[in-house]
Every structure is written in C-alpha cells, then in structure tokens.
Amino acid sequence: MIRPEEHRIIVETAGESSGHCDCCGMESRCVWGAAHEGDATLAVYWVHWTPGHLDESGADIDLVLGRWGDEATADERFAVALLHRRQPDGNSALMVVDAAGRPPVEGDIARTALAREDVIGTPLAALIFSITDAIYEQDGRLF
Ligand SMILES: [Zn+2]
Incomplete structure (x- = not known):
C-alpha cells in the first residue's frame, strides 16, 4: 500500500x-530551486515574471526533469514549460506550453523540449502538477 507521506x-x-522585462523594461524577477521526493531530485525549476x-502576461515556469548529479548530462533531462495566468474571475490557471526555445533548452540544461501534447493526457501531467502545487505551496518568494 502506498502511504501518502512517502x-x-x-x-x-x-x-x-x-x-x-524584454517588452517594457520594468523590473522582472526570476527565482529558482529544486523539488525533491525522498533522496531523489524530481525537477529543478525556474519561475520568471514581471510584477x-x-x-x-502571467508568469513563466520552466521545469527540468530527469537525472541530476555530477555524472548526469543534458541528454538525460527534459524540459517542460508552463504559463501561469490569473483569469478574469480571479482564479489562477496553469497551462502546459511548448518548451522549445525556453531557457533550459537554449542553455543546454536539458536536451529535450517537451511540447504541450507530450504532457497533457499522459501520466507525466499528474507528476508535473504535483510538482507545481508543491512549488506554489512551499516557495514563499512567488507572487
Ligand atoms: Zn514587460
């Protein structure tokens, strides 16, 4: 039996x-960190927004998943990109977008960029949203 605390x-x-900000010159912020489960690093993340x-315009969230550590390379990691937006009703929405061209891919942190359709409707989507939930709950620097 799987216990939730694990x-x-x-x-x-x-x-x-x-x-x-590229568009207007106002101050923009970027924060980053890592999401761990037990001893394993699930993802490294970056959140970028212009207060x-x-x-x-919302906030850009980049996640890189895969193998981390001294011997791991970008070939073993993939990038997922999300867009956080506040909707007219005041609630926030989080949307998976194509990761091609995002900084972790351009910067050679992850070799593979997942497209929206690589994530939505797959078991990976549940993991991605668990990670982003944890980031929102635990990273007090976010908007
Ligand atoms: Zn701007």
Whole structure:
C-alpha cells in the first residue's frame, strides 16, 4: 500500500535574480530551486515574471526533469514549460506550453523540449502538477 507521506514533495529554494522585462523594461524577477521526493531530485525549476504586469502576461515556469548529479548530462533531462495566468474571475490557471526555445533548452540544461501534447493526457501531467502545487505551496518568494 502506498502511504501518502512517502510521496511528499519537498521544495528547496535556491537562487534568485532580477532583471528588466524584454517588452517594457520594468523590473522582472526570476527565482529558482529544486523539488525533491525522498533522496531523489524530481525537477529543478525556474519561475520568471514581471510584477508590474503579472495580471496581463502571467508568469513563466520552466521545469527540468530527469537525472541530476555530477555524472548526469543534458541528454538525460527534459524540459517542460508552463504559463501561469490569473483569469478574469480571479482564479489562477496553469497551462502546459511548448518548451522549445525556453531557457533550459537554449542553455543546454536539458536536451529535450517537451511540447504541450507530450504532457497533457499522459501520466507525466499528474507528476508535473504535483510538482507545481508543491512549488506554489512551499516557495514563499512567488507572487
Ligand atoms: Zn514587460
């Protein structure tokens, strides 16, 4: 029998940076960290947003899953990208988008970029949303 506490995802926050939004020059923020389950690192994540127009353009979330550690390479990892948006009714929505061209893929952290259809409707989707739930709950730096 699977006990829920064995599947608790623990988020470890790491660095953060600020910059300027490509579209408007307002200050933008990027925070990153890792999601662990037991001894295993499930994913490393980055969240990037511009506080001045979070409602209009939302936040970009990049996840990289696969093998981590000194001997692991980008060939063993894949990227998933999500878009966080606040909807007109005030609730937030999280949408999987294509990861091609996102920074972890361009920066050679992950060789493979998953498209939206690679994730939605697959068992991977449940894992992705468990990880993002844990990030929202545990990373106090987010909007
Ligand atoms: Zn902007």
